[in-house]
Amino acid sequence: MTTSRPADDLRKDDKRDEPKGNGGPAGAIANWVDERTGAAKGARFLMKKVFPDHWSFMLGEIAMYSLIILLLTGTFLTFWFVPSMGETVYNGSYVPLKGVQMSEAFKSTVNISMDVRGGLLIRQIHHWAALLFLVSIMLHMARVFFTGAFRKPREINWIIGLLLFMLAMVEGFAGYSLPDDLLSGTGIRAAEGFMLSIPVIGSYVASLVFGGGFPGEAIIPRLFTVHVLLLPAIIVGLFTAHIILVMVHKHTQYPGPGRTNKNVVGFPLMPVYTAKAGGFFFIVFGVTALISGLVTINPIWMYGPYEPTMVTAGSQPDWYMGFADGALRLLPGRLEFTLLEHTFVFNVFIGAILLIPLMWTAMGIYPFLEKWVTGDNEEHHLLDRPRNAPTRTGIGMAFFVFYFVLFFAAGNDLMAIKLHLSINDITWAFRILTFLGPVMAFWITKRLCLSLQRRDRDLVLHGRETGRIIRTAEGRFFEAHEPLNRYQRWPLVSFASHAPVSLPAGIDRNGVRRRKAAADKMRVRLSHFFFNDRIEPVTPAELEAAHHHDEPVREEIDHTVEEARRLEGDDFGGKLHGGAEELSSSSAYGHPDQR
Amino acid sequence: MTIDQPRNDKDGAVSSHDGHSEVATRDGAPAQFENPGLPPHVHRAGDHDEKAAKRSERQVAALFTMSMLGTVLFIVSYFAISADDVVTLPLIGPMKALHAALGTTLAMSLLGIGLGAVHWAKTLMSDEEVVEERHTLRSPDEARDGALKILEEGAESAQLKRRPLVKYTLGASMGLFALPLGLQLVGSLGPLRRSKVVGDLQTTLWDSKLPNGKPRRLMRDPDNTPIRLSDVTLGSVFHVLPEGIDEAAHPQNEKVKASVILVSLEESVIKSAREKAWGIGGVVAYSKICTHVGCPVGLYEQQTHHLLCPCHQSTFDMTDDCKVVFGPAGHPLPQLKISVDTEGYIVADQGFKEPVGPSFWERS
Ligand code: HEM
Ligand code: FES
Numbered sequence: 001m002t003t004s005r006p007a008d009d010l011r012k013d014d015k016r017d018e019p020k021g022n023g024g025p026a027g028a029i030a031n032w033v034d035e036r037t038g039a040a041k042g043a044r045f046l047m048k049k050v051f052p053d054h055w056s057f058m059l060g061e062i063a064m065y066s067l068i069i070l071l072l073t074g075t076f077l078t079f080w081f082v083p084s085m086g087e088t089v090y091n092g093s094y095v096p097l098k099g100v101q102m103s104e105a106f107k108s109t110v111n112i113s114m115d116v117r118g119g120l121l122i123r124q125i126h127h128w129a130a131l132l133f134l135v136s137i138m139l140h141m142a143r144v145f146f147t148g149a150f151r152k153p154r155e156i157n158w159i160i161g162l163l164l165f166m167l168a169m170v171e172g173f174a175g176y177s178l179p180d181d182l183l184s185g186t187g188i189r190a191a192e193g194f195m196l197s198i199p200v201i202g203s204y205v206a207s208l209v210f211g212g213g214f215p216g217e218a219i220i221p222r223l224f225t226v227h228v229l230l231l232p233a234i235i236v237g238l239f240t241a242h243i244i245l246v247m248v249h250k251h252t253q254y255p256g257p258g259r260t261n262k263n264v265v266g267f268p269l270m271p272v273y274t275a276k277a278g279g280f281f282f283i284v285f286g287v288t289a290l291i292s293g294l295v296t297i298n299p300i301w302m303y304g305p306y307e308p309t310m311v312t313a314g315s316q317p318d319w320y321m322g323f324a325d326g327a328l329r330l331l332p333g334r335l336e337f338t339l340l341e342h343t344f345v346f347n348v349f350i351g352a353i354l355l356i357p358l359m360w361t362a363m364g365i366y367p368f369l370e371k372w373v374t375g376d377n378e379e380h381h382l383l384d385r386p387r388n389a390p391t392r393t394g395i396g397m398a399f400f401v402f403y404f405v406l407f408f409a410a411g412n413d414l415m416a417i418k419l420h421l422s423i424n425d426i427t428w429a430f431r432i433l434t435f436l437g438p439v440m441a442f443w444i445t446k447r448l449c450l451s452l453q454r455r456d457r458d459l460v461l462h463g464r465e466t467g468r469i470i471r472t473a474e475g476r477f478f479e480a481h482e483p484l485n486r487y488q489r490w491p492l493v494s495f496a497s498h499a500p501v502s503l504p505a506g507i508d509r510n511g512v513r514r515r516k517a518a519a520d521k522m523r524v525r526l527s528h529f530f531f532n533d534r535i536e537p538v539t540p541a542e543l544e545a546a547h548h549h550d551e552p553v554r555e556e557i558d559h560t561v562e563e564a565r566r567l568e569g570d571d572f573g574g575k576l577h578g579g580a581e582e583l584s585s586s587s588a589y590g591h592p593d594q595r
Numbered sequence: 596m597t598i599d600q601p602r603n604d605k606d607g608a609v610s611s612h613d614g615h616s617e618v619a620t621r622d623g624a625p626a627q628f629e630n631p632g633l634p635p636h637v638h639r640a641g642d643h644d645e646k647a648a649k650r651s652e653r654q655v656a657a658l659f660t661m662s663m664l665g666t667v668l669f670i671v672s673y674f675a676i677s678a679d680d681v682v683t684l685p686l687i688g689p690m691k692a693l694h695a696a697l698g699t700t701l702a703m704s705l706l707g708i709g710l711g712a713v714h715w716a717k718t719l720m721s722d723e724e725v726v727e728e729r730h731t732l733r734s735p736d737e738a739r740d741g742a743l744k745i746l747e748e749g750a751e752s753a754q755l756k757r758r759p760l761v762k763y764t765l766g767a768s769m770g771l772f773a774l775p776l777g778l779q780l781v782g783s784l785g786p787l788r789r790s791k792v793v794g795d796l797q798t799t800l801w802d803s804k805l806p807n808g809k810p811r812r813l814m815r816d817p818d819n820t821p822i823r824l825s826d827v828t829l830g831s832v833f834h835v836l837p838e839g840i841d842e843a844a845h846p847q848n849e850k851v852k853a854s855v856i857l858v859s860l861e862e863s864v865i866k867s868a869r870e871k872a873w874g875i876g877g878v879v880a881y882s883k884i885c886t887h888v889g890c891p892v893g894l895y896e897q898q899t900h901h902l903l904c905p906c907h908q909s910t911f912d913m914t915d916d917c918k919v920v921f922g923p924a925g926h927p928l929p930q931l932k933i934s935v936d937t938e939g940y941i942v943a944d945q946g947f948k949e950p951v952g953p954s955f956w957e958r959s
Contacts, residue, residue, distance in 0.1 A: 193888025293698010336925025
């Protein structure tokens with residue numbers, strides 16, 4: 001194009017290398033941003049990322065979404081909440097509390113609930129989301145554990161997840177305490193008792209936390225800073241690291257045809273996962289809003305403000321603290337004793353201070369223990385079906401049962417009332433169950449896994465029971481078994497079965513390396529504990545053998561078919577009546593079609 | 596229904612035990628099965644039937660419209676419903692109408708978007724699975740060596756090895772720099788003097804006399820009125836605070852330690868001689884703060900003379916020095932020695948003889 005206008009001359013040196021966007025205004029903006037950030041490279045990489053589909057992968061998603069809901073609603077609450085223990089008199093619209101002395105914190109929470117339009121909804125969403133957050137974290141962790149998703153290279157994320165779980169509990173406890181109502185005040189009072197039980201430094205710890213004696217005036221403002229700034233910052237930081245690692249590792253997947261340790265099979269982020277996961281966020285938020293609108297939680301106006309001399313019967317913490325409360329109920333008072341002029345308060349210390357770090361350490365060590373026992377240094381991106389790791393699954397169930405025995409022990413008083421039993425008996429039963437329950441759970445779970453594995457083998461070797469009975473000419477009955485095709489078979493045969501390691505010869509006589517030898521012995525013992533009872537996956541040779549074994553039966557059936565054809569002549573058309581009719585498509589007890 | 600050809604992954608074999616292996620057994624059968632590759636794809640109704648796809652489109656649009664409706668209803672409810680209105684919902688009971696309306700309309704607004712998007716993804720977006728390759732996370736040796744080399748060269752150029760003095764002093768100062776911050780925090784969060792910290796735990800307001808030198812009366816909580824011995828009929832229970840508590844520097848802190856329960860028992864049921872001596876003819880006063888972790892021990896059972904803590908069910912026997920008969924508490928509730936003043940009111944002659952409330956290291 002030629003031009004002669006002077007205005008065009010002015011522009012003729014302008015750089016025109018910006019590619020003509022043909023995406024309309026959105027394309028223009030995208031172009032503008034990319035030229036300044038180079039974001040398109042990253043965006044292309046991200047949008048192509050593949051995520052496998054499974055309901056159990058949504059548990060972590062729920063945790064993520066409830067965290068977002070908490071950040072959002074929590075920020076709203078800060079606009080009206082007054083984190084102060086200054087005394088004031090209530091004069092708001094809620095009549096039963098008119099004229100009552102209370103702290104600013106409690107007053108502002110009643111105010112949010114009664115006088116701020118929609119404030120109660122935000123409070124209720126915040127509290128329900130907190131409960132959902134913790135349930136989903138716990139179930140997500142259980143999924144990761146039972147499927148072995150913590151194995152190399154994901155150990156770091158297992159540890160980060162554990163930290164998140166613990167911090168979420170502390171964050172929840174701090175938030176629960178903020179309104180300064182009778183129930184939460186009782187909780188903080190107990191927390192002071194916990195701190196006092198720490199040997200040597202307990203009294204000083206309590207003095208530091210409360211800024212002097214209990215309750216003082218510092219604890220609510222301090223908990224507020226912890227709740228809205230310190231812990232959210234740490235939680236969001238850890239959570240970000242968690243998600244980045246998921247991106248780096250790429251999501252694990254369940255074993256299945258076409259899925260290998262070297263690929264991910266699923267749907268790309270754009271558009272399918274964006275729609276599914278984004279939509280799921282709105283579903284989680286919507287369900288939380290619905291529950292919050294209809295089911296009241298923590299009606300602090302009914303509990304009244306914290307009064308040190310008062311307590312409500314049946315006071316209980318939020319569910320996620322229940323197990324520690326239960327432990328406190330089970331530890332006998334005899335564990336408090338005086339030695340060398342000092343008081344050891346182990347009846348409290350063990351349950352309230354030691355329990356959580358101990359449990360978390362045990363969980364944190366597990367991946368490394370298992371790796372040491374198996375000596376397995378591979379990357380694992382295919383999940384285990386829980387039954388294929390019977391010992392691990394047993395250990396996990398033992399841990400769960402331990403947790404829930406303590407959890408239910410926190411309801412020993414309610415049970416005594418509901419079941420008309422003596423609380424003494426119930427408490428003793430729980431004490432015994434704390435030790436016996438996990439052992440039983442381990443044993444039962446392991447046996448269950450092994451028999452499920454045996455069932456898998458049967459399925460692979462002899463096919464699915466169809467429920468159709470076939471009668472042979474001699475009057476014998478057989479059930480028609482439908483063989484698995486190779487796609488159905490693959491998930492059942494594609495797992496690893498570790499064999500227990502044995503002591504390398506000579507080590508035990510090697511006097512110089514005694515310590516190493518002791519470690520080796522330990523490893524051998526653990527390895528036997530883990531893998532002595534094990535079921536191997538079916539091999540092609542075994543399947544072949546099973547066919548030979550089933551051959552006589554098959555021949556008999558074939559004979560029956562032959563016989564029938566002979567008797568009924570041509571109008572039979574080569575087909576049998578009833579169950580045997582299906583023989584053409586799925587032979588009874590027969591060969592799986594090996595395509 | 597159309598069935599595609601099975602798609603075989605080019606890389607079915609993987610690490611030692613997750614994939615197949617070429618090791619063959621004696622009779623020629625492979626030791627492990629071979630990954631059959633992705634199963635044939637089964638198409639959905641909407642993939643070929645434009646009518647079904649159209650139906651899905653309408654459903655998704657209806658859900659998004661439901662969301663908009665929820666949003667509008669939320670706004671209307673926010674302005675239109677009075678804060679005092681109450682509705683009775685089936686199964687749930689009476690509720691604040693405004694709250695229930697805002698909750699359900701917000702849920703509608705959010706669920707419409709969520710369900711719509713998921714339905715869209717499931718019925719209209721491609722449901723063909725995609726395969727992405729994984730790569731080992733470990734960096735190639737070359738990259739590792741490169742990184743190591745840069746580090747070594749950096750250390751070399753900084754003369755880290757040749758100047759140990761710099762290295763050690765840097766290490767030490769890095770190890771120590773957090774101390775001032777830590778000290779500021781720990782030193783100033785609360786009092787740390789032993790006399791203050793432990794003293795605070797060991798004393799209550801009952802230890803001190805009133806400013807006019809008289810012993811403190813036992814006052815009803817929360818009426819703040821003194822108790823005449825003659826008002827204490829057999830079997831009655833009083834929740835008690837010390838006289839003059841509102842004048843204390845930190846009334847709440849004092850209440851936590853000084854609250855007391857006063858009970859009138861038949862003198863003959865009391866088993867302990869000291870308990871009798873510290874009471875007045877069967878009227879005895881005990882600390883109301885549980886010796887477990889400090890809840891107020893609020894529940895008194897007339898028949899058994901047991902005091903029960905609602906927090907973890909520690910049970911104390913009021914006829915026997917308030918010893919623990921059940922539960923996790925480790926020691927009895929301390930008794931408060933009481934007598935009657937010249938006007939007939941109950942007073943405390945002296946403070947508790949041992950610390951009240953939860954145990955701590957310096958308690959004994
Ligand atoms: C990360 C996880 C979080 C959890 C588990 C959590 C949990 C809780 C809980 C259980 C309560 C008591 C609610 C009630 O009154 O019934 C609460 C209160 C509160 N939270 Fe959070 N919260 C979290 C994050 C946040 C964030 C990020 C903020 C602010 C930026 C926040 C601000 C508040 C405020 C101001 C209150 C007191 C107001 C009230 O109780 O009504 N929270 N929190
Ligand atoms: S505080 Fe009384 S039993 Fe725990």
